[in-house]
Amino acid sequence: MSKFLIKRLLLTLPTLFGVALVTFLLIRVIPGDVVELRYSGDRGAVSQEVLDQERHRIGLDQPVWRQFLTWIGGVVRLDFGTSMWTGAPITEEIKLRFALSLQVAIMATIVAVLLAIPLGVLAALKQDTWVDYAVRLFSIAGLAMPSFWLGIVFILFLLVVVKWLPPMVYTPLWVNPKENLAQLIWPALAVGYRYSAVATRMTRSAMLEVLREDYIRTARAKGLMQKLILSRHALKNAMLPVMTVVAIEFAFLIGGLVVTEQVFNLNGIGLLFVQAVAHRDYTLLQALVMLVASMFILANFVMDIAYAWLDPRIRYR
Amino acid sequence: MAISPPFDQVVIEPARRPALAVVWEFARRRPLGAIGAVIIVVMLAVATLASVIAPYDPLAIDFGGMLASPSSAHWLGTDSFGRDVLSRLIYGSRTALLVGFGASLVGAIVGAVLGVASAYFGGRIDLYLQRVMDIFLSFPLIILALALVAILGNSIPNLILAITVPMIPRCALVIRSSALSIREMPYVDAARAAGFRHRRIILRHMLPNVMAPFLIMVTAFVGQAILLESSLSFLGLGVQEPIPAWGLMLSGAAVEFAERAPWMAIFPGLAISLSVFAFNLFGDSLRDALDPRLRTQ
Numbered sequence: 079m080s081k082f083l084i085k086r087l088l089l090t091l092p093t094l095f096g097v098a099l100v101t102f103l104l105i106r107v108i109p110g111d112v113v114e115l116r117y118s119g120d121r122g123a124v125s126q127e128v129l130d131q132e133r134h135r136i137g138l139d140q141p142v143w144r145q146f147l148t149w150i151g152g153v154v155r156l157d158f159g160t161s162m163w164t165g166a167p168i169t170e171e172i173k174l175r176f177a178l179s180l181q182v183a184i185m186a187t188i189v190a191v192l193l194a195i196p197l198g199v200l201a202a203l204k205q206d207t208w209v210d211y212a213v214r215l216f217s218i219a220g221l222a223m224p225s226f227w228l229g230i231v232f233i234l235f236l237l238v239v240v241k242w243l244p245p246m247v248y249t250p251l252w253v254n255p256k257e258n259l260a261q262l263i264w265p266a267l268a269v270g271y272r273y274s275a276v277a278t279r280m281t282r283s284a285m286l287e288v289l290r291e292d293y294i295r296t297a298r299a300k301g302l303m304q305k306l307i308l309s310r311h312a313l314k315n316a317m318l319p320v321m322t323v324v325a326i327e328f329a330f331l332i333g334g335l336v337v338t339e340q341v342f343n344l345n346g347i348g349l350l351f352v353q354a355v356a357h358r359d360y361t362l363l364q365a366l367v368m369l370v371a372s373m374f375i376l377a378n379f380v381m382d383i384a385y386a387w388l389d390p391r392i393r394y395r
Numbered sequence: 396m397a398i399s400p401p402f403d404q405v406v407i408e409p410a411r412r413p414a415l416a417v418v419w420e421f422a423r424r425r426p427l428g429a430i431g432a433v434i435i436v437v438m439l440a441v442a443t444l445a446s447v448i449a450p451y452d453p454l455a456i457d458f459g460g461m462l463a464s465p466s467s468a469h470w471l472g473t474d475s476f477g478r479d480v481l482s483r484l485i486y487g488s489r490t491a492l493l494v495g496f497g498a499s500l501v502g503a504i505v506g507a508v509l510g511v512a513s514a515y516f517g518g519r520i521d522l523y524l525q526r527v528m529d530i531f532l533s534f535p536l537i538i539l540a541l542a543l544v545a546i547l548g549n550s551i552p553n554l555i556l557a558i559t560v561p562m563i564p565r566c567a568l569v570i571r572s573s574a575l576s577i578r579e580m581p582y583v584d585a586a587r588a589a590g591f592r593h594r595r596i597i598l599r600h601m602l603p604n605v606m607a608p609f610l611i612m613v614t615a616f617v618g619q620a621i622l623l624e625s626s627l628s629f630l631g632l633g634v635q636e637p638i639p640a641w642g643l644m645l646s647g648a649a650v651e652f653a654e655r656a657p658w659m660a661i662f663p664g665l666a667i668s669l670s671v672f673a674f675n676l677f678g679d680s681l682r683d684a685l686d687p688r689l690r691t692q
Contacts, residue, residue, distance in 0.1 A: 092526060093526065093530055093533060096530035097533050097534070100530055104542055104546065108542070108545045215427075218672060218675045218679065219668070221675055222622075222667075222669070222670075222671035223667075223668045223671075224625055224664065226626065226629055226645070227663075227664030228664075230645065230653065230664065231664065233653065234657055234660060234661075237653070237654050238654065330535045330536075334535035334537055334538065336537050336538070337537070337629055337630060340629070340630060351541070352630065355542065370534070370538060371534060374532075374533045375533055
């Protein structure tokens with residue numbers, strides 16, 4: 079097992095390196111750089127000399143390959159450097175925002191799982207009845223509604239019907255849990271609905287497949303109660319693909335909330351990403367993309383391990 | 396001695412049924428898919444006939460009639476510039492369908508060619524292609540599209556390209572797995588034994604046989620592309636004013652005036668949801684009809 083773990087872990091390294099390289103090159107193709115943007119307000123009042131000096135100070139005058147080596151050298155030591163725009167250490171810039179995005183992602187996952195598993199199982203058990211159709215329509219609708227629009231509708235509903243607005247300023251969970259939840263539950267619901275749709279569909283199809291297996295027929299034939307067949311035989315086996323979908327969606331939620339954060343005025347990773355693009359803040363962008371991509375690679379890694387561990391048919395070599 | 400035609404010209408004609416009968420059969424067996432198809436057809440009609448149906452010029456600004464609520468003159472009200480919301484929705488369907496179909500077709504075609512080539516050649520080529528795909532799959536859709544829009548600038552063709560790129564590896568992955576089983580088919584071996592070139596085997600023997608997953612990917616991607624376009628436009632990074640686009644209609648003023656003029660925030664979102672809903676419904680039924688093995692995904 080430990081050999082398999084190490085091999086699988088080593089396999090993630092080339093992908094991570096590739097992500098780093100692609101990110102690094104891609105953002106340098108974006109026209110303009112941070113120095114130009116910072117002084118653009120002065121309308122040419124700044125001499126070329128000052129611009130060159132500033133570029134030299136943050137290392138933008140170096141050849142690209144050397145910049146890359148310096149940066150990668152830092153990343154290996156988990157040192158992401160300082161933001162080119164604010165000058166603050168990257169870890170400081172990201173820390174609070176990451177906590178916020180992580181919390182929304184976790185809450186959305188809870189919403190999604192609580193909706194998806196009962197609905198998916200129900201739809202599979204009542205396949206091709208009106209229950210099944212209703213669940214499928216509900217989940218297809220969830221995939222169709224943009225979560226930022228759902229967010230707008232939530233806010234509108236609270237404003238017009240309940241005459242109450244969720245707090246618009248972020249309070250950390252450990253400072254005031256009530257304020258914090260009152261604000262974050264709405265984005266979590268808006269995103270969680272879409273997310274549950276993906277998971278519901280997966281639960282339904284995985285259950286349908288498992289229910290056709292021989293061991294379920296055997297369990298039925300020996301007179302096992304329906305409840306036990308479901309909980310002990312069917313659900314357990316159907317959960318693996320569902321877990322994969324949940325894990326991957328979770329990883330993408332960390333950075334993929336760009337638009338929802340905008341609607342709810344949340345200062346999370348997604349919004350930071352948009353700002354970093356606008357400022358051409360290369361170091362911050364690189365760190366953010368690496369963070370988001372490694373979350374995804376990590377989720378895949380964890381799921382591979384979980385498969386090997388939970389499913390005895392998969393031999394790990 | 397009769398000369399038999401070369402392998403690849405022997406065509407076994409499947410028993411042809413009239414197209415109408417096929418459509419009718421699909422509608423009867425998959426009512427949800429048929430509903431989706433009807434909505435798509437209506438959308439296509441609305442988009443092509445936009446100039447005929449739209450009651451007003453979508454760009455006509457009327458500061459006298461700002462934020463007017465829905466009435467017989469303006470069925471869905473007006474926005475903060477006094478522009479007719481219904482007319483903007485009708486013209487916006489052009490943008491959505493153009494970007495949706497453009498991005499999904501290009502993305503799926505490039506993805507299919509890469510996927511089939513990857514499966515056909517196998518070995519090193521397959522390994523390297525897969526690694527590159529893995530790298531691109533590690534970025535969330537929106538992040539990659541955002542970066543590309545920042546690089547390319549936000550004209551509509553660039554927007555299509557930015558949405559296409561993240562779709563390519565997703566399509567290549569699916570097509571590759573179906574192509575892997577096709578590669579083992581006797582007719583591919585036969586074609587190889589007959590000395591055909593790689594290009595010919597890939598284009599004439601393998602590609603036609605991954606049509607089912609290909610069509611499924613295209614329909615699935617149209618909805619995704621429409622969603623992505625509206626997200627980018629909402630952020631102000633996609634379609635630019637004054638071009639009517641649904642995502643753009645939701646940004647800025649729509650949120651600001653949400654309480655006074657909720658129609659500005661509600662109808663464009665409904666239009667996005669309805670169109671993506673239609674493509675998903677149709678795509679799902681198409682998938683079930685064409686390829687029951689793919690049901691799990």
